[in-house]
Amino acid sequence: MSNKGITPREEDYSQWYFDILERAELAENSSVRGCMVIKPYGYAIWENIQKNLDKMIKDAGVKNAYFPLFIPKSFFSKEASHVKGFAKECAIVTHYRLKENEAGDGVEVDENSKLEEELVVRPTSETIMYDTFSRWVSSWRDLPLKINQWANIVRWERRTRPFLRTTEFLWQEGHTVHSTHEESVQEVMDRLEMYVQFARDFLAMETYHGRKSESEKFAGAVNTYGVEAMMQDGKALQFGTSHDLGQNFAKAFGIQFTDTDGETKLPWQTSWGVSTRMMGALIMTHSDDNGLVLPPNIAPIKVVVVPIFNNENKEKVLSVASEIVKSLKKEVDAVELDERDFVSPGFKFNEWEKKGVPVRIEIGERDIESNNSVVVRRDTGEKESIGYEILASKVSDILSQIQENLLSKSKDNLVSKTHRVADFEEMKSVLKGDGGFVLTGWCGSEDCENSIKYYTKATTMCLIKDGEGKKGRCVYCGKESNDEWLFAKAY
Template sequence: MSNKGITPRNEDYSQWYLDIIDRAELAENSPVRGAMVIKPYGYAIWEKIKEQLDQRIKDRGCKNAYFPLFIPKSFLSKEADHVKGFAKECAIVTHYRLKEKEDGTGVEVDPEAKLDEELIVRPTSETIMYDTFSRWITSWRDLPLKINQWVNIVRWERRTRPFLRTSEFLWQEGHTVHETEEQSLEEVLGALEMYRKFAREVLALETLTGIKSESEKFAGANDTYGVEAMMQDGKSLQFGTSHDLGQNFARVFNIQFTNKDGKLEYPWQTSWGVSTRMIGAVVMSHSDDKGLVLPPKIAPIKVVIIPIYSDNDKDKILEYSKGVYNSVKEITEDIEFDDRDYVTAGYKFNEWEKKGVPIRIEIGPRDLENNQCVIVRRDILEKNELPVSNVQEYVENLLDEIQKNILKRSEELLVSNTYSVDSYEEFKDIISARRGFVHAYWCGNPDCEEGIKVDTKATTRCQTEEGRKNTGPCIYCGEHGEEWVFGISY
């Protein structure tokens, strides 16, 4: 455990983020540039997320499966936009063997072991899955087909940051195939809504959802919808997307089914995913200068019990604390008993604060005497004394209360960083001073979007459902526009 401090947010927000990742022991850099090692505590958070989201995905009628890591290069090239979108970040396998160098100084690629067809390490799995789907689907009876997988993917990034942007990351990708366009659009929006609710109810993150612009959409999709969260520095972070693929992939992979009238048709498809980026979003939006702050629902340790004793009262205090531990354990398995005797109580408080454990229970000689304990909640660092007979009920309510309070802060963060502007001058002022989600009219012309990006670094984040109904002059060119949300994104 590192005992180093944490850079305050207002001093250097980027360094603050990296410090939290390090001090909370979530992840570290690996010998491979851009690829991170997710440490046990960070991975335990991912497991909590995965377990709860997996249930929601299954509740939508999806089944989990596994498709290969390697994709034949020709597959990726079949959908023209798709390959264009991913070409610049592909890792390619060209050989399958090494051989010893003739001068005995090590090994080199064996030129004779060249693959007939080069393989792409999956950047996403549409192509490899849909080639298979073309054999699984022959009739309307095979539809809808709803498949999900939890895997790693590789997108060769040059500028990386743990959890937010890494060359290899973990995610889930859902892929569905439908008889009608209407059904597939329902799925696209249904998955988006699943992510929005999951963010609120589990990650305690308030988000904005909406359709992406042409330039921001998924390569190969008709439309992409995104989930955008607001970070404490006013930047936005997209952590989930849901794509309307239309019949684009069905046509190139020749997925066809016989409809109820006996005619051959191309089906309609969707895909949607979220990744370990969610952990980055949680860290950046909830944490403070003392360390990580975790919503209880994804905290690997929800409660830590710290007995504070000296040689004289050690046995009595440990026994009493164990009683409290057993009582709290009845309401949660995610509990830690920290009776290490080689570090001080102060060191322990500091360590668990950095790791974002929602509730800390301290038990010392005075507590033993008064039949009480001290409870500290991590979100607002408030301390309370409590009769030990109430501890179980109190902890149960407090976990709920903390979850709600963190969500409330996230809602406030989003609201207080949301602006509406009518002029480009106002737009530039707000973006440069405060960033945030800026609602403004845009005509839909990619040249205006690009111009705004060059001037201010702000991009369109999404258009909400209400935004589509609000119209006014484009802030860049003055032509007729609709309301979009702009922001500077991670």
């Protein structure tokens, strides 16, 4: 373990992730199995994700609303493949009252409060929303209907890890209804591209995106499209999906509309979402052995000013530091002054480094005399002495450079970890080695997909544009294949 209390990635990548969560004060396990506590600093990052993504969603003409946490069991099973996909992992409310136990030292479930119909805690909201949509939609004038919800979700996962896979997580789920399939497919693709763009512009993450295989698609969907990122350890991470639901749910929930031609028709639907899983991707993409690294566009604190003072010069140094913060705030938002006097400057440097603050500015008495401050970049560790007059504009430039640099590193990582392989032996050796994405022919059969998974632990990620129509041979069975698919071992 390093002097930061962080296990190096080379030594134990999984422990490194946990150490970052702890040292950067992002999240921790709670006393409830599989449920995390999102700590203030972690939640502030999530709030920035919410704020910026919410704007993109609203700009796309989607309106936010809120639907019940609970889903009656009977709704849940209306769409056959949907219930099959979620039945095995849901929290079920069966009673509504506790009573004192006989010993008088605690409470127990009051058996007299058994519900007539059990309620499922939402693992996703298609069923409860579409029951409502069937009352909202009756004419072409009601379409397209575009609704989004920010909510908590519960899926009873076996193995959990904060952000990456938790029993309860936070997400947004968009649900739209259209009069034509053409329009709904366009929506599916637009929202997918929106996620790709969001990842690029805010999270500084370059990703692949495309259609998922039959076995990996959402329970109840006609087609699912995913956004896939590549982590530093060669494992992929899917953090966003967009589903073409066809008319499956419209049929199951009786959503109908009278079209302009007077005919009663079934509409076409989509759903799409990203969750706090995105936080896991963000953390693992940029961070290093010294702690979290955050892209400025999503950082709760972009610049921290650390004054270096002793008892004698405290007042003077703090006063200059305050002035500097004031002038910085004119060009940069999210600037913080660390005035604490019960910890040393070294302690502070260490702390803000672990928390991934993009730029640190040090101001001591000697710097003041020369009208300079030391500016340190979190992404490269580079130090530079910069004069006060140009500090604000320079820092603003540096923040843009950091954002660009992180995106460019992410792009390099994606490209360098993508391997086109010729045969199954090569595929196995790549996946046994450094991992990464494997791009190769696949015939599309589930048997081959299963066998590849069995022998390599890699699953199909998605069919990217580059792979579409690229004819060749299936890497497993050798039969003709129409497309090249992306495979990887994944989180």
